[in-house]
Amino acid sequence: xxxxxxxxxxxxxxxxxxxxxxxxxxxxxxxxxxxxxxxxxxxxxxxxxxxxxxxxxxxxxxxxxxxxxxxxxxxxxxxxxxxxxxxxxxxxxxxxxxxxxxxxxxxxxxxxxxxxxxxxxxxxxxxxxxxxxxxxxxxxxxxxxxxxxxxxxxxxxxxxxxxxxxxxxxxxxxxxxxxxxxxxxxxxxxxxxxxxxxxxxxxxxxxxxxxxxxxxxxxxxxxxxxxxxxxxxxxxxxxxxxxxxxxxxxxxxxxxxxxxxxxxxxxxxxxxxxxx
Amino acid sequence: xxxxxxxxxxxxxxxxxxxxxxxxxxxxxxxxxxxxxxxxxxxxxxxxxxxxxxxxxxxxxxxxxxxxxxxxxxxxxxxxxxxxxxxxxxxxxxxxxxxxxxxxxxxxxxxxxxxxxxxxxxxxxxxxxxxxxxxxxxxxxxxxxxxxxxxxxxxxxxxxxxxxxxxxxxxxxxxxxxxxxxxxxxxxxxxxxxxxxxxxxxxxxxxxxxxxxxxxxxxxxxxxxxxxxxxxxxxxxxxxxxxxxxxxxxxxxxxxxxxxxxxxxxxxxxxxxxxxxxxxxxxxxxxxxxxxxxxxxxxxxxxxxxxxxxxxxxxxxxxxxxxxx
Numbered sequence: 248x249x250x251x252x253x254x255x256x257x258x259x260x261x262x263x264x265x266x267x268x269x270x271x272x273x274x275x276x277x278x279x280x281x282x283x284x285x286x287x288x289x290x291x292x293x294x295x296x297x298x299x300x301x302x303x304x305x306x307x308x309x310x311x312x313x314x315x316x317x318x319x320x321x322x323x324x325x326x327x328x329x330x331x332x333x334x335x336x337x338x339x340x341x342x343x344x345x346x347x348x349x350x351x352x353x354x355x356x357x358x359x360x361x362x363x364x365x366x367x368x369x370x371x372x373x374x375x376x377x378x379x380x381x382x383x384x385x386x387x388x389x390x391x392x393x394x395x396x397x398x399x400x401x402x403x404x405x406x407x408x409x410x411x412x413x414x415x416x417x418x419x420x421x422x423x424x425x426x427x428x429x430x431x432x433x434x435x436x437x438x439x440x441x442x443x444x445x446x447x448x449x450x451x452x453x454x455x456x457x458x459x460x461x462x463x464x465x466x467x468x469x470x471x472x473x474x475x476x477x478x479x480x481x482x483x484x485x486x487x488x489x490x491x492x493x494x495x496x497x498x499x500x501x502x503x504x505x506x507x508x509x510x511x512x513x514x515x516x517x518x519x520x521x522x523x
Numbered sequence: 524x525x526x527x528x529x530x531x532x533x534x535x536x537x538x539x540x541x542x543x544x545x546x547x548x549x550x551x552x553x554x555x556x557x558x559x560x561x562x563x564x565x566x567x568x569x570x571x572x573x574x575x576x577x578x579x580x581x582x583x584x585x586x587x588x589x590x591x592x593x594x595x596x597x598x599x600x601x602x603x604x605x606x607x608x609x610x611x612x613x614x615x616x617x618x619x620x621x622x623x624x625x626x627x628x629x630x631x632x633x634x635x636x637x638x639x640x641x642x643x644x645x646x647x648x649x650x651x652x653x654x655x656x657x658x659x660x661x662x663x664x665x666x667x668x669x670x671x672x673x674x675x676x677x678x679x680x681x682x683x684x685x686x687x688x689x690x691x692x693x694x695x696x697x698x699x700x701x702x703x704x705x706x707x708x709x710x711x712x713x714x715x716x717x718x719x720x721x722x723x724x725x726x727x728x729x730x731x732x733x734x735x736x737x738x739x740x741x742x743x744x745x746x747x748x749x750x751x752x753x754x755x756x757x758x759x760x761x762x763x764x765x766x767x768x769x770x771x772x773x774x775x776x777x778x779x780x781x782x783x784x785x786x787x788x789x790x791x792x793x794x795x796x797x798x799x800x801x802x803x804x805x806x807x808x809x810x811x812x813x814x815x816x817x818x819x820x821x822x823x824x825x826x827x828x829x830x831x832x833x834x835x836x837x838x839x840x841x842x843x844x845x846x847x848x
Contacts, residue, residue, distance in 0.1 A: 359543060366541070368782065374788065375819065484676060498670050
């Protein structure tokens with residue numbers, strides 16, 4: 248309860264939470280406010296924002312409603328960001344847990360693999376994965392998750408290394424618990440809070456990665472994604488710059504909200520570090 | 524000498540990592556639909572199955588996958604990255620041609636992000652929780668959340684289309700044949716917007732780390748000693764705090780080298796710079812897998828090289844490392 252109170256004492260964290268709630272509300276209400284397919288032609292192309300009450304945010308190069316694409320885009324960004332983060336955290340926690348718990352050879356091998364993933368620029372690996380497995384929304388989400396796991400793995404490993412020789416683990420061992428019970432049942436719950444806080448960073452980066460991929464037209468073209476729209480708007484940047492500008496602001500605010508919530512959680516859960 | 528051997532040992536330790544990456548990506552690319560020969564046949568406008576079989580035999584693509592992998596690694600040791608059927612040149616040549624813009628861009632962005640991150644971080648930490656700090660920290664958060672490609676596009680709208688101060692893309696003015704100084708100025712003008720675009724997110728990270736690191740060092744005993752012996756604030760910060768607060772920043776350069784290289788893929792596409800990042804993008808679109816694998820190799824090599832340089836720099840900044848080595 249203290250943590251909740253501490254969270255709401257920080258104005259930045261509250262603003263972040265409100266922003267995030269707005270984005271989530273957009274994602275939920277998208278099909279209710281805009282029952283038609285957001286990628287269907289809706290009117291004349293390139294109507295400026297606020298000039299036609301039917302299209303509040305105007306239309307893009309081919310006459311699709313930008314506002315509808317922004318609402319549906321919230322869905323895609325949250326979905327890809329959320330699922331990719333989940334994948335990255337699950338892989339990262341598993342690898343980090345085994346490396347940190349066992350140490351020695353297991354640790355060396357797993358850390359070598361982690362190092363390999365960190366040495367290869369993650370966007371280049373993302374390009375390779377998309378080149379090999381194609382760019383449907385499923386493959387892109389999994390690919391973003393696969394390139395993002397090393398940081399959570401390192402964090403989990405560090406936590407496990409500091410926890411594995413504590414008394415409660417030794418007590419568990421004396422009781423005859425198996426390694427897997429110790430890892431999942433005893434150490435993991437204690438190691439998880441910082442990893443969950445860090446997940447907000449992973450989510451922010453995942454949303455940015457996917458939007459960059461979509462901007463390069465290497466993500467799924469059949470979904471209304473903010474990055475896709477920015478890439479389309481590039482063709483008419485000279486005059487109708489708003490086609491690119493609007494979805495960019497949506498990405499910025501979403502990523503900002505996720506980071507602010509993450510930082511707020513961090514400060515609320517580690518009050519001693521707050522003075523930084 | 525000791526620093527060099529220490530950094531050298533770390534360099535040697537990264538060779539297995541490099542091989543791990545190459546083997547992994549090589550095996551991954553075996554799942555890719557279509558191979559080099561398919562790409563070549565498409566380029567030639569089709570052909571019969573017999574030609575395809577012959578070509579596969581010529582490029583050693585009819586061998587088993589482990590044999591192909593062995594061949595590839597053996598050629599790699601002799602620095603032969605294979606042949607790009609799209610560009611009609613050896614992959615190594617294609618990559619070397621594309622390397623200078625990327626290295627220039629990365630160096631410029633890194634310097635920009637490092638210098639201004641340091642400056643803003645110090646200003647924020649000096650007046651912690653006052654308005655400059657709040658302003659700088661907020662800016663840092665916003666920059667961190669800004670998609671680089673979007674910032675690049677908006678910068679083009681403002682500075683190239685409306686104000687017409689800077690070129691919207693390209694590496695240099697092809698129309699004007701220039702040499703020496705004029706060409707340098709021209710390239711510099713073309714690189715201003717890409718540098719800002721790529722550097723933005725790193726500026727945000729550096730200023731945040733610098734601020735935190737300054738705050739931590741300012742509380743240490745030796746700073747109190749320095750103040751107690753009557754040094755003024757400027758000298759305390761410049762001579763005593765800065766050098767120590769810089770260490771996490773330097774570590775970060777090594778950690779972020781890969782991210783920066785990845786970021787240049789997007790930035791080079793926005794500003795149509797003929798660099799390595801754009802080559803990576805083109806080779807994905809054109810299914811030029813040989814080139815893609817070559818880029819994987821070179822970018823991993825670059826990251827390892829940057830980390831080697833960071834090790835050397837780190838040892839210079841922190842003499843304790845030498846003592847332990």
